[in-house]
Amino acid sequence: MTLASRKHILIIGGNFAGLSTARALSSKYFDVTVIDPSTDFEWLPHIHELISRHKKADQLRHNRQLLIERAGHTFLQETVTVIDKTQQRVQLSSGQWLAYDDLVITIGNMSLIDKIKGARQYALPFGSVNEAERAALQLQRLDSLSLPERPVVLVGASIEGLEVLGEIIRRYRRQWRFQLHVIEAQETIMPQFQGMSDYLKELSRELNIQWHTGRQVKEVTKDSVILDNGDILSSRVTLWCAGAIPHPLLSEAGLAPERQYAPVNANLQSLVDEHIWLAGDAAAFPTSLEKQAYHALPMGALIAKNLNRARQKRDLNNFKPLPIPxxxxxxxxxxxxxxxxxxxxxxxxxxxxxxxxxxxxxxxxxxxxxxxxxxxxxxxxxxxxxxxxxxxxxxxxxxxxxxxxxxx
Ligand SMILES: Cc1cc2nc3c(=O)[nH]c(=O)nc-3n(C[C@H](O)[C@H](O)[C@H](O)COP(=O)(O)OP(=O)(O)OC[C@H]3O[C@@H](n4cnc5c(N)ncnc54)[C@H](O)[C@@H]3O)c2cc1C
Incomplete structure (x- = not known):
């Protein structure tokens, strides 16, 4: 196979699923470009440990260009703004268009933070190493200030929020000086398991923590959080761990209905275009699948395998989610x-x-x-x-x- 006859594969998003696809594609048969706006691959499942300083930022990231070039491919530090599936091309934020034979979309999801008034401006999100690092520094600063009150609000107490709360407790428990409010939209914390809510509260019993369950945030201001029942909670640091929503690029490209993830078949091909593949959080798999890195990694690898099988005109393989907890x-x-x-x-x-x-x-x-x-x-x-x-x-x-x- 000559270099010129290799298939052009564009991968949008170079974290778990995207990197996994790139690493499993051979540069002998495929001309692969991975596009991502950020310089580093980030291990998101442990970013909450930056709060307790059990991890340092550099221990959770690795240079993306290096990882992709090691696999024999090209990295482009850019953002895709338009997917034109009719002409098989994507547009970058610079205005440049790039053509593809097959497109792999692994753009993860987005935070609900942009949907709530004032939240993007005044709350601290938890979607990257830098964001978690910023939250860690703000908490550290608040703890060190000489103030009569140090109110903190944590929005969202599903797995991600609880992991953040656990690290705040781990770091500050010995000299607890915060008035911490935890807001959760569900009536019970971890409602799927009997007794878990009580156990989690027991672990943080003697600390000044107030749990507001069955409540949603209406607005965030510079120094407060306003709930849907009208309660106003004073806050010096507001941490945002509530909810993820699909990336709008999916519906804008006609790959998903508005505000939904993009449906794929069992081979991880888009239901509307067989030259578009989706893996990780962006994909809506036919059966229910947790949005987790341990699914994103093998999904990415399967797409590489199927691109290779398609090249050899062989039947495609189905994705079989790992039955792990x-x-x-x-x-x-x-x-x-x-x-x-x-x-x-x-x-x-x-x-x-x-x-x-x-x-x-x-x-x-x-x-x-x-x-x-x-x-x-x-x-x-x-x-x-x-x-x-x-x-x-x-x-x-x-x-x-x-x-x-x-x-x-
Ligand atoms: C705090 C936290 C704790 C977690 N804990 C766990 C855990 O314990 N176990 C577990 O398995 N999972 C965990 N997860 C979930 C896990 O991180 C995700 O499921 C995983 O990151 C999904 O991988 P992905 O490749 O689909 O998306 P992501 O890892 O989100 O990567 C998406 C990439 O796409 C890029 N991108 C986005 N838009 C564009 C665009 N327009 N153009 C180009 N590039 C773009 C982004 O920059 C990003 O690099 C956790 C997540 C968080 C935030």
Whole structure:
């Protein structure tokens, strides 16, 4: 195959799903360009640990260009603004058009923050390493100020919000100086499991935390959060962990109805265009699928496999979601969330950390000897971290503390 006859593949979004597709495509058969506005691949499932300083920003990201070039492809630091599926091309924010033979869309989702009055301006979102770092610094600053009151509002207490809350507690519990309000739209925290709400509240019992369940935020101002029942909560730092919505590019391109994710078939092809593929959070798979990185990674890899099979005129493979539970952390306690039940134990924190260390280091695996230095630092960090976890869980005997929750 000559260079000129290779198929042009554009991948929009270069994080979990996009990077996974790129890494599994051979540059021998495909001319691949990955487009993403940000410079680094980011391990989002652990950004809440920036709050407690159990992680540093650099331990959660890696240079995207390096990772993509290692796979033999091109990285373009840009934003796609238009998808023109009739002419098989996309437009970048610079105005330039790029043509494709096949298009892979892995743009994740967007925060609900833009839909609530004042929230984008005054609340701190949690969608990237930089955003989490900013939130961590604001909390640190508030804690250090000499003030009679230090009110903080956390909006959203599903998995992401609870993980953030757990890290705030982990970091500030010893000298707790915040008046923390947690707002959650559902009537109960983690309503799918019996007794989990009470357990989470028990873990934070002696701290000044008020839970507002069944409430939604109407407006955020510079120093307050206004709820749908008219209550006004004073706030010096407002953290936003509530809700994700589909990227508007999907409906604008005619790939999804308005405000919906783009439907795909079992091969991960768009239902409206067989040359458009979707993976990760942006895709609406035929059966219900959690929006999780552990699905985004294999979805991305399957698209690469199917592009290769299509090239060889072979039947395409179906995506088979991994039947594994979600892992959630709440400070020092880890949770394994199955469909039928859940388990909570400090030892499960080590499981979550292990998943992160193994997968992140695998993504960074060098192709050349000169690149090993970079991985060495990362592996050293992994070993130290796992050692600390082993001490505080297994050696101190906390492993025995396990709680069980039945699904409702
Ligand atoms: C705080 C937090 C905790 C989480 N915890 C877990 C967990 O414990 N386990 C788990 O499995 N998952 C977890 N998740 C979910 C997981 O991070 C997502 O499911 C995963 O990131 C989805 O991968 P993706 O590739 O589809 O999208 P993303 O990782 O969101 O990547 C989308 C990429 O597309 C780019 N992009 C967007 N728009 C454009 C455009 N117009 N042009 C070009 N590029 C664009 C973005 O810059 C981004 O790099 C968590 C998420 C968060 C935020």
């Amino acid at each position: 979600s892992l959630m952390s709440f400070g020092d306690v880890g949770f394994l969330l199955f469909k039928s039940h859940a388990l909570a134990s400090p030892s499960l924190i080590a499981a979550k950390e292990g998943v992160f260390q193994a997968n992140f280091n695998l993504l960074k695996l060098p192709r050349q000897v000169s690149e090993w230095h970079d991985l060495k630092d990362s592996l050293t960090f992994s070993a130290i971290n796992m050692g600390k976890l082993a001490k505080s869980t297994w050696i101190d005997g906390k492993l025995l503390h396990t709680r069980h929750f039945q699904a409702r």
